[in-house]
Structures are given as structure tokens and as C-alpha cells.
Amino acid sequence: xxxxxxxxxxxxxxxxxxxxxxxxxxxxxxxxxxxxxxxxxxxxxxxxxxxxxxxxxxxxxxxxxxxxxxxxxxxxxxxxxxxxxxxxxxxxxxxxxxxxxxxxxxxxxxxxxxxxxxxxxxxxxxxxxxxxxxxxxxxxxxxxxxxxxxxxxxxxxxxxxxxxxxxxxxxxxxxxxxxxxxxxxxxxxxxxxxxxxxxxxxxxxxxxxxxxxxxxxxxxxxxxxxxxxxxxxxxxxxxxxxxxxxxxxxxxx
DNA sequence: ATGGCGCATGGAATGCGA
Numbered sequence: 001x002x003x004x005x006x007x008x009x010x011x012x013x014x015x016x017x018x019x020x021x022x023x024x025x026x027x028x029x030x031x032x033x034x035x036x037x038x039x040x041x042x043x044x045x046x047x048x049x050x051x052x053x054x055x056x057x058x059x060x061x062x063x064x065x066x067x068x069x070x071x072x073x074x075x076x077x078x079x080x081x082x083x084x085x086x087x088x089x090x091x092x093x094x095x096x097x098x099x100x101x102x103x104x105x106x107x108x109x110x111x112x113x114x115x116x117x118x119x120x121x122x123x124x125x126x127x128x129x130x131x132x133x134x135x136x137x138x139x140x141x142x143x144x145x146x147x148x149x150x151x152x153x154x155x156x157x158x159x160x161x162x163x164x165x166x167x168x169x170x171x172x173x174x175x176x177x178x179x180x181x182x183x184x185x186x187x188x189x190x191x192x193x194x195x196x197x198x199x200x201x202x203x204x205x206x207x208x209x210x211x212x213x214x215x216x217x218x219x220x221x222x223x224x225x226x227x228x229x230x231x232x233x234x235x236x237x238x239x240x241x242x243x244x245x246x247x248x249x250x251x252x253x
Numbered sequence: 254a255t256g257g258c259g260c261a262t263g264g265a266a267t268g269c270g271a
Contacts, residue, residue, distance in 0.1 A: 009270080010260055034270085036261070061261050062269075107271060147271070164271065199271070200258035211271075243259080243271080 001096060001251040002026070005143035005214055006235075007033040007104070007197075007244035011064070014242055015043055017235055021246065022050050025232070028070050029095055030246075031102035031143040032056075035064030042066070057088045064088050065102050065144075069095045083125035090126070092133075098222070099137035101130070103144035108169070111162045119147070123172040130179055134219060142181060142217040145197075145244060148173045150183065154212035156193065164211055181217035184229035184249045196231050197244045205236055214247045225251045 004027045008014040011032060022030065030052070035042070039058045047054045047068055056066035057078040065088060067073060073093035080090050092101045103126065108119035134140055148169045149155040155165050163169075177183065185194070195210030204210060218226055227250040236245045 013260070034260095107269085109269085109271085161271075197271070202257060204258095213271080240259085 001028050001098070002248065003029045003031075003098075003100070003141055003143060003216065003251065004246050004248040005031040005033070005102065005145070005216060006246040007145040007214060007242060009034050009036070009242040009244065011035040011043065011066070012037055012041070013240065015046060017238060017241070019046060019050050021232075021235060022052065022068070025246075025248065027248065029100055030068040031100065032066040032068065033064070033102070033104035033145045035066060036061060037064060055091060055093055057091045059088045062087070063104055065091045065104050067091055067093050067095070067100055067102050069093075069100075071096050073100075080122070080125045080129050082129060083122070085122070089122070094137070097139060099133065099140040101133070101140065101142045101144075103142065103146070105145060105147045107147050108163050111166045111168070116163070120168060120172060123175075127172070127175050127179065130176070134179060138219060139221050140181075140219040141222055141249075142176065142215075143247075144215070145213060146173065146215050147213050149211045149213055150174075150215075153192070154195075156195070156209050156211070158209065159211065164213060176217060180220055182220075182223040184216040184218050184223070184226055185212070185231075185247070187223065187226055188229055194231060196247055198236060200243050214244055216247055216249050218249070222251060225253070227252050
């Protein structure tokens with residue numbers, strides 16, 4: 001089973017890249033973030049023509065998440081239960097017996113700002129909900145744009161901002177792994193300075209000035225089955241790319 | 254020291270992302 005996550009920064013603009021990538025990579029599940037479109041504008045026909053079924057939770061201009069899958073999705077949940085949130089940042093569904101949770105974690109803007117406080121509250125609510133969700137679904141994967149670089153090696157040495165690398169954010173990430181989830185990327189040897197996001201400005205991709213902020217966390221049964229985890233940098237090098245690259249895991253039987 | 258690009262909205266300039 002092949003699972004992937006990709007912040008596409010506007011599904012309308014990125015649809016050709018997404019369709020090309022699906023055709024080439026043939027994942028069983030693709031989680032998308034930052035759709036930036038309303039549900040009525042979701043490109044259902046194009047996704048279905050590519051052989052995938054979508055479930056989605058969108059909104060105008062900002063946010064928006066979707067799960068595309070070859071097999072049907074059941075028990076779909078939009079938004080973190082118990083956390084009132086007007087921003088469409090979470091969708092979960094069960095596919096082939098695996099609980100898939102797709103999240104677009106808040107950016108936080110600056111440590112201590114109102115948006116940062118919202119980010120931390122969002123993370124706390126997610127963690128509390130996942131704790132109960134894991135009791136119901138031992139096979140669970142949390143995929144998405146976390147907007148957190150978990151360790152120093154996940155940020156370029158010249159990254160000067162506090163946001164994405166602050167102790168509070170990293171503690172929140174560790175609270176997720178403390179639920180029994182493993183960072184799939186770190187189950188395997190990886191090149192130094194492996195990132196998943198590069199700013200559009202400053203020729204950041206060419207200089208590899210990036211952050212690793214897109215992650216796939218796996219519960220214990222899925223961790224045991226995990227065969228690989230890679231960042232696919234190829235789409236970032238295309239014309240009019242998303243600023244994020246897809247992250248992909250392969251699970252064995 | 255700042256902003257540097259891209260997207261959306263709306264039809265210019267601004268908010269936001271990370």
C-alpha cells in the first residue's frame with residue numbers, strides 16, 4: 001500500500017501536476033492540503049477519470065483538505081471532533097482498513113502571536129482526539145503539512161525564524177509521537193539536508209534552502225510494515241510548482 | 254534591515270503563506 005501527502009497550494013492551479021503525478025506514481029492514497037477552493041469547485045470529474053475517489057473539505061481562498069483513494073473511503077470525519085474551527089484543516093477516513101488522517105496544520109506566523117496560540121490549541125485538540133482514535137483504529141496514519149520541522153536537521157542551517165522550529169512546536173510534535181506514532185521518514189537512512197518545502201523566493205529550491213515540515217506518522221502496526229519513505233522533489237522543479245513536494249511511504253502486506 | 258514569489262480576491266492593492 002502506497003500513501004502520500006502533498007500541499008498543492010491551490011488545487012485549481014496544480015491540478016495538471018496532481019493528475020500527472022497520480023498517473024506516474026499510482027499511490028493508493030493521496031492526501032492534499034491547501035486546496036484553496038470551495039467544495040462546489042472541487043474537480044471531482046477529473047479525479048475520478050484518473051481512477052480515484054475523492055473526499056474533501058474545502059473553503060474559499062484558504063485551507064482545504066482532501067483524501068484521494070483507489071478504494072472507497074468510509075467513516076469520513078471533517079474537522080477535529082471536539083474542536084470548533086471555521087478553518088478547513090482536517091479530514092479523516094478509513095481506506096482498506098487503515099485510518100487515514102489528513103491535516104493542514106496552522107502556520108502560526110510568529111511565536112507568541114494570536115495565530116501561534118491558535119496553532120498550539122489546534123495541535124492539542126488533534127493530539128487529544130488521536131489518542132482516542134488510536135484505540136478504535138490500531139492501523140492509523142497521520143499525513144500532512146505539519147508546519148513543524150521536528151529537529152535541527154530538518155531545517156536549513158541558515159533558517160533564522162523561530163516559527164516552525166520553536167521548542168513549543170517541537171514539543172507538540174513529540175506529543176504526537178508519544179501516542180505511539182513514528183516519523184516514517186526517519187525509519188530509513190536519508191540524505192543530509194532533506195526537506196519538503198522551499199520558499200518561492202530567493203531561488204530557495206535551487207539553493208536547497210528549505211524545511212522538512214510535511215510528514216507521515218505511522219502507528220506501530222504500520223511502522224512495522226513500512227518499507228520506504230521518500231520526498232519526491234521532482235514536482236518542485238516543474239513550471240509553476242507548489243512550494244511543497246510530495247512525501248510518500250510504501251507499506252508491505 | 255527589508256524583501257525578494259505565488260495565489261486569491263477582484264479588478265488595485267492587500268492578506269497570507271512558511
